[in-house]
Every structure is written in C-alpha cells, then in structure tokens.
Amino acid sequence: MNAQDAVLETGYQSGIPPVNYLNIKTTLASWLLTKDHKRIALMYLVSVSVFFMIGGLFAATIRLELLTPASDLLETGTYNKVFTEHGIMMIFFFLIPSIPAVLGNFLIPIMIGAKDLALPRINLISLYIYWFAGALALYGLMVGGVDTGWTFYTPYSTTFSNTYVMIVGLAIFINGFSSILTGLNFIVTIHTMRAPGMTWFRLPLFVWAHYAVSLVMILGTPVVAITVLLLAIERVSRVGIFDPSIGGDPILFQHLFWFYSHPAVYIMVLPGMGVVSELISNFSRKKIFGYEFIAFSSIAIAVFGFLVWGHHLFVSGQSPYAGMVFSFLTMVVAVPSAIKMFNWTATLYKGSVSFDTPMLYGLGFMGLFLIGGLTGLFLGSMGLDVHLTDTYFVVAHFHYVMVGGQVIAYLGGIHYWWPKMTGRMYSEFWGKISAMLVFVGFNLTFFPQFLLGYMGMPRRYAAYPPEFQVLNIFSTAGASVLGIGMLMPVIYLVHSLKFGKPAGDNPWMLPGLEWRTTSPPPLENFATPPVVTWEAYEFGEGSGLDLEEARRRAAAPAIL
Amino acid sequence: MSTHGHSDKFVYHEPGLQHQFSDMEQQEESVSIGMWMFLVQEIMFFGGLFTAYLVFRSKYPMAFAAGSNHLDAFWGGLNTIVLIVSSLTMALTVYYAQKGNRNLQVIFIILTMLFGATFLGVKAIEYNDKYHHGLVPIAGLNLRAKGTAGAEQHPEGKPCWEVAGHSAEPAAEHQYVNPKGEFEWADCSLAKLAQDEGYLTTAEQIGYFSNGELDGNKFRDKVRIFYYLYFVMTGLHALHMIVGLLLMTWLLWTAYKGYYNADYYMPVEMSGLYWHFVDIVWIFLFPLLYLLGRHFLHAGH
Numbered sequence: 001m002n003a004q005d006a007v008l009e010t011g012y013q014s015g016i017p018p019v020n021y022l023n024i025k026t027t028l029a030s031w032l033l034t035k036d037h038k039r040i041a042l043m044y045l046v047s048v049s050v051f052f053m054i055g056g057l058f059a060a061t062i063r064l065e066l067l068t069p070a071s072d073l074l075e076t077g078t079y080n081k082v083f084t085e086h087g088i089m090m091i092f093f094f095l096i097p098s099i100p101a102v103l104g105n106f107l108i109p110i111m112i113g114a115k116d117l118a119l120p121r122i123n124l125i126s127l128y129i130y131w132f133a134g135a136l137a138l139y140g141l142m143v144g145g146v147d148t149g150w151t152f153y154t155p156y157s158t159t160f161s162n163t164y165v166m167i168v169g170l171a172i173f174i175n176g177f178s179s180i181l182t183g184l185n186f187i188v189t190i191h192t193m194r195a196p197g198m199t200w201f202r203l204p205l206f207v208w209a210h211y212a213v214s215l216v217m218i219l220g221t222p223v224v225a226i227t228v229l230l231l232a233i234e235r236v237s238r239v240g241i242f243d244p245s246i247g248g249d250p251i252l253f254q255h256l257f258w259f260y261s262h263p264a265v266y267i268m269v270l271p272g273m274g275v276v277s278e279l280i281s282n283f284s285r286k287k288i289f290g291y292e293f294i295a296f297s298s299i300a301i302a303v304f305g306f307l308v309w310g311h312h313l314f315v316s317g318q319s320p321y322a323g324m325v326f327s328f329l330t331m332v333v334a335v336p337s338a339i340k341m342f343n344w345t346a347t348l349y350k351g352s353v354s355f356d357t358p359m360l361y362g363l364g365f366m367g368l369f370l371i372g373g374l375t376g377l378f379l380g381s382m383g384l385d386v387h388l389t390d391t392y393f394v395v396a397h398f399h400y401v402m403v404g405g406q407v408i409a410y411l412g413g414i415h416y417w418w419p420k421m422t423g424r425m426y427s428e429f430w431g432k433i434s435a436m437l438v439f440v441g442f443n444l445t446f447f448p449q450f451l452l453g454y455m456g457m458p459r460r461y462a463a464y465p466p467e468f469q470v471l472n473i474f475s476t477a478g479a480s481v482l483g484i485g486m487l488m489p490v491i492y493l494v495h496s497l498k499f500g501k502p503a504g505d506n507p508w509m510l511p512g513l514e515w516r517t518t519s520p521p522p523l524e525n526f527a528t529p530p531v532v533t534w535e536a537y538e539f540g541e542g543s544g545l546d547l548e549e550a551r552r553r554a555a556a557p558a559i560l
Numbered sequence: 561m562s563t564h565g566h567s568d569k570f571v572y573h574e575p576g577l578q579h580q581f582s583d584m585e586q587q588e589e590s591v592s593i594g595m596w597m598f599l600v601q602e603i604m605f606f607g608g609l610f611t612a613y614l615v616f617r618s619k620y621p622m623a624f625a626a627g628s629n630h631l632d633a634f635w636g637g638l639n640t641i642v643l644i645v646s647s648l649t650m651a652l653t654v655y656y657a658q659k660g661n662r663n664l665q666v667i668f669i670i671l672t673m674l675f676g677a678t679f680l681g682v683k684a685i686e687y688n689d690k691y692h693h694g695l696v697p698i699a700g701l702n703l704r705a706k707g708t709a710g711a712e713q714h715p716e717g718k719p720c721w722e723v724a725g726h727s728a729e730p731a732a733e734h735q736y737v738n739p740k741g742e743f744e745w746a747d748c749s750l751a752k753l754a755q756d757e758g759y760l761t762t763a764e765q766i767g768y769f770s771n772g773e774l775d776g777n778k779f780r781d782k783v784r785i786f787y788y789l790y791f792v793m794t795g796l797h798a799l800h801m802i803v804g805l806l807l808m809t810w811l812l813w814t815a816y817k818g819y820y821n822a823d824y825y826m827p828v829e830m831s832g833l834y835w836h837f838v839d840i841v842w843i844f845l846f847p848l849l850y851l852l853g854r855h856f857l858h859a860g861h
Contacts, residue, residue, distance in 0.1 A: 115579065116579075116580035118580065118590040118594065119590070120578075184601070185594075187593065188593045188594045188597065192586055192589045192590040193586075218601045218604075219600065219601070219604055221601070221604075222602070222604040222605035226608035230792065237697070239743075239784060239788060240788060241612050241616060241789065246781035246785065247620065247763075247782050247785060248616075248785060249615065249619075252612065256608055256611070259608075524579075524580075
C-alpha cells in the first residue's frame, strides 16, 4: 500500500479524509490570504450566492409589481431602478462569475492534474477586485440606485439620468478586471499546467468550454471597460463622443457596449455548456459523442460571438446592409450550439442514463436551452425582430438562455461536484424535488412572457393594459415556485455540510480526474501527482479505474 | 505546448520557483503566456479608443485635420524619439539581467526611467499649452483669465473661415476673454476649403452647417471631439507610463539588490514587455493625432 492508498484508506474509514484543503488551517486569515484555488472558489461561491439573492429579491419585486396592470406597488421611477439593479446584480455580479469563478476555479486545476492555477496570487487578487466592485455597486444601490437599464444606453445615461450612474458604472469597470484576470489565469493554466499525459484532446469538455470563455473574457471585457470609462468621463465632464448635440454618436456606445456584451452572453452560457457536457456523458456512463466537435464548437462560439453584436441594433439606426450581415452571422453562430445539442442527444442514445439530481439539471438545461436558442433565431431575423424588439419576447428569450442555461447548469454543477467540494452528500430526495420545482417554476414564469411579448407587451414598463394580466399572473406564480425551488438547495446543501453522509471519493464511479482524488481534495489536489493514461470519458477497461475498489470505498450515496 | 512532468516531493527547489510549478521552465512559460494575455487585453482596451477615433475621423476629417494641425509635431516627435530610445535601454536592461550584470542593469533601468520621465514632462508642457489656449474640451478647465493667446478671440462679424489661424499674431491684451474657461476654437477655414473643393463627407455636410451656411460653432464642436479623444487617449497612455515608472522603481530596487541572473530574470523581461507595449501604443498615437492632416498646413486657402 503506497502513501496515497494509505491516505485514502484512512479517509474511507472516518468518512472524511483527515487532512484536506478545508481543515488544514481554519483561521480567518488562512481563508482571506489563501492562494489555494479551492478556497478561493468557495469564497466566490458564497459571494455570488449573496449577489444572486439580492438580484433575486429585485426579480421578486418586479414580478409582484407586474401582478396587476397598474403601477401600484412601485412608482414608475422606482420600477426603472429595480429592473436595472436586477440586471446589473444578476449579470455582472452573478452570471459572469458564477460557473467560471466558482466551478472553473475549483475544478480546472484538478481536472488537468495540477496543484493549483498557474497564477494563484492573481486569482486571489481577482476575488478582492470582485469584492471591492461588488461593495461599490451595493453602495451605489443603497444611496439611491441607477435607472438606466443594465445597458447604460447613451445619451440617457450620460446626460439625463439623475441617478447614481457614476458609482455603479465604476463598479462595473472595476469588476471587469476581476473577470479579465480569471480568464487570463485559466488560459495560462490550461496551456502550461496539464499533468503528464493530459493532452489537449484528453481534456474534459468543461475545460475546453472554459478555455473558450477565457478568450471571450480577455478579448471582450476590456472593450466594455473602456466604454464604461468613456461614459463616466462624459457624465462628469459634460462633453464626449456619445453626445449628439456636438456631433457625437450615441449609437457608437451601443456598438462598443454590445461588442463586449454580446460575447458576454456567451460568457454566460459557454461554461454552462461545459458543465452539461460533463453531466450528460457521466450520467449516461457513455463516452461523449463527437468530442472534437463539442470542443471546437466552444471555440467557434467564442469566435463567432464577436461578429454578431449588431443584432442588438436592428432598430437603432444601423444601416440595413450591416443589419443583414449581422442577421446572417447570427444564424451562423447558432450552428455550433446546435452541434452541441445534437452531440449531447446522441450521447444519451443507448446510454445507461441515471436520473440523479445533477442529471435532472443537465436534462433540464437541454430542454430550456433548446427553446432559448431557437427563439434567439427569431430575434436574429432582421424582419421579425422589428416586431419583437423591446418586448417581453426578448425578456423571455434571454432568461431561457441565461437562467434556463447558465443558472440551471450552475445548479447542476454545484450538485454534481458538491460531494467533491465538501466531502458530504446532500439529500438526493430534496435535490430531485428542487430540480423539478426549478424546472416547472422556470417554465411557468417565462413561457407566458413569450406570448406576452408576441402580443406586444413592451419590456421595462411598470404598467400594462389589463388584457395582459392573466399571463402576468401565471408568470408571477411561476416566479414564486422558481424562488422556492432555488431556495431549497441553500437549505439542504448547508444542512449537508454538517449532517450529510460522507460522500466518498467517487460516489458515482466516474472516471474523471477529479474523482480520483480524495473528497475533499488535499491542499495540492493529489497525494501523488497523477499521470494520465486514459482518454476523456473512458468508462471501459481503458479508464484504469479499479471499479471494484472504487465501489468498496464509496460510502453508499443516499438514493431516493 | 508541452506538458510538464511533475517532480517528486523532495527535490531541490530553485529560489523563485513557486510551489504550484514543477520546474523553472514551466514557471517561465506560464508567466510569459500570462503577460502576453495581459497585453492582448490591453490592446483591446486601447482598441475601443482607436475605434472611436476612426469613427469620428472618418466622419469629420476636416475638423480632425484642423485640431491635429494645432498639436505641436515637434513635441510629439521628440516624445516619439524619447520612447524609442527608452525601448532600447529597456531591451539592454533585459540583456544585462540575463547576463547577470548588476551594475549595467541598474544604469539602464535608471536611463529608462529618465526617458519615461522626460516623456511625461513633455506631455505636461503640451497639456499646459492646451490649457492656456482654451483647447481643453471640458468646459471650465481652461485658463479663465484674460489672455494673450492666439486666435481664440471671438470673431466679431467675420465669417469663421476668415478668422486667422492659430499661427496668427496674438490678439490685444484685453480682447481675449474666456471667463468660464470654455473650449475655444474659431477657425473653420479647412471646412471652407473642403467645401470649395467639394470633398466634404456626408456627416460634415450636416455637421458643420446651419441653414446652408458654414457655422463656426458647429465646426468647433467637432474639433472639440478631436481634443476630447486626444486627451483621453494620451491621458490613458500617460497613466500607463506612470504605472510603467512604478514598475521600474520596483525593478530598480530588486535589480540593485541583485535578484536577477541568468537563471532568474522573468520579472525584468515581463516588465520589459509591458514597457515596449506602452511605447508601441504611442507609435500609433503619434501619427494619428499629430501627423494626419498635416499636409493641409501647406494647402493655400
């Protein structure tokens, strides 16, 4: 029995390995000054959850206001602030960091067999930048908030809005550097830190997706940073290039903003696709279908994502010829997403599909992303978009992609890797209940909004004609189901930290490198540096995994 | 990229090797890729500004030419030379760090810093000149007192294209008043030239005219956009220079302490990459801001 086995054996007997990254040091300073990617990921997890709840409270307020046709719960001006803050909190402080900064941070080094990210100090700095920016944004909200919409369109944001655009804009500017540094770190790590034998085409698809996301973060985020900076300068100095009264161009702001923010929606879905590739293959116990196609489709999405920003400007005064090109390119970018969908479906075919909680989220993603993606094609068609622009159809579409895509995948990923992160298993029963509540609640909330939008209900208004009320009631009712479904994991996951069954190192008998170390992993991830001899998603003999041994070690997971 | 073997636990660790790497080669490769990625994001950061410049210059080329011609190509050219030479001294710093020559390292770092400081000094002279001539685009940030500046006097009754250019003789002491520190610009002769020759752009045909007449105020607004971009672009560039100088100060201290040798010189090389990047940004800024449109200075009008 070698040293690793000894550690594993002790871990198996007591349930939790004696020395892991969580209990090696427990002082506050050991957390705040850590350079361990796993601890930083956990701190990100707590932080993004806080922002998710704040954003969720704003969402709840919006849905309550829209329960009745009149603007009775909120004044219209307040309503403007509420939907703006919902967007800013959710997009900049939850969705963009969610999967990369939490799951990516935790898993990329483990999945490639490294001791840590290549630049651990940069990783910690990015967390502190995120905290600082988040605190600044919260301060901006508390002193009075901002009412421009999360898109900060000029000249309203520069000239007319008398809310706290500066503070919140500055917060977003600063927060951008957090995401740039995370992306930079991932690219470096994936290039240089792979274990012996871990070739590019043995990387889990989760890692490929994060490589693509990191490219977008590095190439896109600086552009929105400079744009927001120009906006801030213009707001302070009362002169600038977005001011039409001196010959400036407010449309240029939209171009610069969407040059980042369209690729940013891929920041908000590519990591989700990475998670789902893991879930679908592992819970079908079948090698993923078309590995290379999925890997390169991530890169293709990242590249084409930079060429489609103009589809946000179809009705903004952009040349119709430019519109046609952007419309065409929007159709093109749908192809790699479709490739992924087909490959996941083909992976399920004749697989040994099991319906554990993470897989429920994975399957939910496929259904919701399908709707979200296809309605994106509606909006990408220049002619139809004229009818649908700025209606609830748009709202429904991007919630299907961002919530139905990224949030569902994020929850799936959290459930999937929770045993690895904490060493404990959550209640499978409550997990399944909450996954189903989220799925049902989500559809009930947002499907009516497609209908509302198609019938012409505009977004961003506190009041609406009475004939839209029935569907809005459906939507608000769905939101409460969704809210409960989202709150439940908070309770049972936290509960499992203390009372959950020890998960064992490999509760689902999976071949990925992360399942070959202890749960929770030791400080530098592996007792012995791994050497990779197997292909990705290898479930057969070639995986080099002693299933008998793994079964013996695994504590019996709580099954419904 | 190659994958790297992980060493066993109890091997000799070189000084400066971080715990997450197995050898210096892996560390150097990581740091180097990281720096290049950082520079890529810097390019995109400035890229947004260059895009904005491109958009407005293609819309209002005459206003940009007029504004550009008032910048002093002498100072701009001097700064270009200063930065190119500083790139040489920076490259020599890296060279001597690799050679492990502490004294020459220190000397060349000091030289690099001197050139950097010279650049910022020249920039300060130029900004000060704009301040005195009412060319800071932000209202209120120009010299408010009565001045002796060039042609910013309010043209009483004269059409804007007959107002003397900035090279004309100074106005009398009490004629020039800019009590609110506004952006001042009177001469629209380049727009007149383009109108007479028939090559105004569509945006210019709208942007410079009121009721079919050339409007000095509307032309001034476009020149103001040029100066706005000038200040934002050179300002952000100067900020990068200041960061570079801070980096150099740290480098000077560590080099003086003798941290760098043939086996460990990555911090010097990475700082060098940053320094060269800042230089290269200026190499693009100089012609775009100072030189384009200069041929109009010799066009008779």
